[in-house]
Amino acid sequence: MQKPRILVIDDEVEIANLIEKYLLREGYSVRVVYNGNTALEAAQEYEPHLIILDILLPDANGIDICIRLRQLTTAPLLFLSCKDEEADKVLGLTVGADDYVTKPFSPGELMARVKANLRRAQIGGQSRSDELLRFDRLVINPISHTVSVDDVNLELTAKEFELLLFLVQHPNQVFSTEHLFHRLWGEHSLGDTRTVLVHISNLRKKIQPAPGYPEYIATVRGIGYKFRTQL
Amino acid sequence: MQKPRILVIDDEVEIANLIEKYLLREGYSVRVVYNGNTALEAAQEYEPHLIILDILLPDANGIDICIRLRQLTTAPLLFLSCKDEEADKVLGLTVGADDYVTKPFSPGELMARVKANLRRAQIGGQSRSDELLRFDRLVINPISHTVSVDDVNLELTAKEFELLLFLVQHPNQVFSTEHLFHRLWGEHSLGDTRTVLVHISNLRKKIQPAPGYPEYIATVRGIGYKFRTQL
DNA sequence: AGCTAACCTAAAGAATACCTAAAGAATGGC
DNA sequence: GCCATTCTTTAGGTATTCTTTAGGTTAGCT
8 A cells, every 4th residue: 555645845844844743654645844835746746645835834824735736736735824714714724735833833733634624535544545536516536437416426438547547646737628639549649530520529418516607617718628636 | 839930050051051951841930040150140030949059150150149149049059169179068068058059960869859958948948948928818828838817718729829828028129920930830931911900909809908909919900919018 | 390201900701720520441350 | 249438539619819900199399
C-alpha cells in the first residue's frame, strides 16, 4: 500500500515542522513548503493526497492560494488559521476547502481531521484506492473503471470513461476537440474530431446529477471543453 | 481560434516558398525569412508558435541560430537539412531542436511533423510555462480560458479573450488596428480592420471594474491601442 | 468656437460553432 | 455467424458570435 502524501503549507517554520513530525509518526509521506508560490509548484509535482494550508502566508493570501490549488488538484484541503471567526470559516469552505482547524489546536485533533478527510476521499484505507478521483457528487475509480454520482453507479462506455477521466485529471484546462481526439484516439489517428463532441454530449446526459444542475463539462465556445471545478 | 504562427527560415527561395504554400493551405499564418540575422528579429517580433529552420544558411550556421533562437523563444524548433548524417541529427536535437526532417522530404511528412509538434507544445507547455496574468483588479487565466475582475468571472467571447490576452502580454506597447488584425486574424487575412475596434469597444465594457474607472485599454489617437499598466 | 478627422457604439445581417437525434459501421460476445 | 452494444458519421436545427455598416461622439487643430 502506498503511503498517502501530504503537503503542508505554512510560513511559521516551527509549527510546520511540528505538524510534519506528527504526520510522519502517523506513517504519512510529507512535504513542507513555507510560502504560497512554491506551494503551487509542489502541488503539481508532488501530487499530494491531502493539503494542509495555513491561511496566513507572507506572499499571498491563503484563500487565494486555495482557489488556485483547486485548479490543480482535487485533493482534500485542510485550512489552518489563528482566527476562529465564522466569516473566515464560511469563506474558506466555499472556495474549496474541505475542512477547517483553528489554532491553537491539539496535534491529536489535527491528525483526526487528516485521517477523516483522507477516509472521506477514500485514500489510504483500501488497497490502491489512492487513485480515486472525486469532485462534487462525482466519483471516478480508474482501477475498477467505475463512475458514480451520489453513490449511484453509472454505465459508461469505454470511450466515455476515458474522456471523462482525462478531463477530470486536468481540471479547468481547456482542450479543443482536436486535442482530445489525438490524446484519446492516438497521435496519428485520423477521423472526424466531431466524434468527440458526440461523446461529450452523451457523457453529459449520463453524469448529470439532476436536471438543471450545472454542467461538469463546460463548453468554451470557439476554444474547446474543460472539466470545471467551480460550478 | 487563433491561427498558429509559423516562422520559416531558409535561404533557398523556391523551397521556402513551397513550404509556405503548404503551410498556408493547412491554415497556418506564415512568415518567411531568408537568412539568420533577420530570423532572430522575426522571432522576437512575430512570436511564432513553431519555427522551421534550415541548417544550411548563408550568413550563419543553422545550429548557431538555433542556440540563439532558444534564448528568445520556447516554441518548438524543426530542423531541415540535406545531410542525413546521424551526427548532425543528434547535435541538432541536443542544442534544442524538437524535430528533424531531412531533404528531400514530402510536404505531407513536413506538415505532419509540424502538426505533431504544435500539439505536443500546447499540451506540455500549458501546465508549467503559462502563468496566471494579473493586473490591478483583472486576472487572466490562459489555461482555463477565464477572465475575472474582482474575482467575478466574465463571459468573454473567443475573439475578445484573444485580443485581451495579446494586449496584456504586451503591456504599454501601442498596436495599430492593422497590426492587431493581422496578428489575431492571421497574417494574410483580409477584411475590415475596423472589426478590431468593435471588439475593443465590447471588451472595454466587459472588463470595466466600475463606471468611471480608468480604461485598461487606452486609445492612442492616430496610432492605435495599448494595455496600460499605469492607470 | 467651429471644423475636421479619428474614434466609438449600437444594431442588423451573415457566418460560424455547437448540440442532438438518428442512422450506418465496427466491434465483441455467444 | 448472428446479435447486441458501442462507436462514428451525418445532417438539421439553434444559438452565439463575428463582421459590417452607419450615425453619433469626441479630441485636436486653426
